[in-house]
Amino acid sequence: MFAGWRKLVGAVHTNRPIQRCLLHSGKLRCTLSPQITQLIRGKVKEVESEKQIGKRRNLDGSPWKLNLVAKQIRGLPVLDAINQMTFSGKKASQDVKSVLYNTMQAANHNKGLEAKNLIVSQCHVGKGTYRRKLRYQGKGSMSLMQIKHSHLYVELKEGEQKKKRETRMMRRLKKHENARKPKKIRSALM
Structure with a gap:
């Protein structure tokens, strides 16, 4: 030196x-x-697998409601997530479905990743711009209303689905199963 x-x-x-x-x-x-x-x-991370990020800004609806839909698809394979959104009854599910589909197509076109190998590694929601609107009420009065918007970010990665979801579900089922088993009745006289 x-x-x-x-x-x-x-x-x-x-x-x-x-x-x-x-x-x-x-x-x-x-x-x-x-x-x-x-x-x-020692701050360099290991080389990660290929990933594709998709986002949509200023979607109609509150972040709270959109996050309820986003929770359903975290950690799922992309094709399963798209099916989940197809049959979901929520209004925001169609927007999430279109973002997923566009991101999947971009991953295939730009990076050559196959749809069957992709999983939704991250799906999070942010607060968008809130627009104010007057709400007219009785007796000549009014108040302010907020029209809520939100941002959606989706990250698709190559890899396998994590088993956490299945183990959590099995634990919950086991707990309910044990609760259903008939219990021995003890008599006070014996």
């Missing part, structure tokens, strides 16, 4: 000389590129 780096470091002890002399000394600026610095500090 260079002579005298131990004087600059002081009480900091590490096993890596590059990190010792360049990153922990207060008198030197880091001369490494940001990628190498992140690699040295």
Whole structure:
């Protein structure tokens, strides 16, 4: 490296000389590129599988109601999620279905990912712009109404479906099953 780096470091002890002399000394600026610095500090994540992000902004409806629909498809394979939205009775399900379908098509076209291998890794909802509107009431009075909008973000990833959902369901079923079993009646006389 260079002579005298131990004087600059002081009480900091590490096993890596590059990190010792360049990153922990207060008198030197880091001369490494940001990628190498992140690699040295251990902040580089593993290479992730291919993913495709889809979003739709300012959908009609409140974020609360849209999130109820988004909860239904988190962690599901894309084709199952589209089927789930097709038969859902909620108004927001059609918007979610179109976002899923468009994202799936984009993943196939742009990155060559097959639909049968894709899962919905993330699906979250954000608050959109709220529009104000007058609500006319009796006796010449009025109040303000808020017309709510929300944003939807969907991330599709290649991979397998997580088993968490199934195990949680089985645990719940087991609990109900045990509750249904006939219990032995104890007589007070015996």
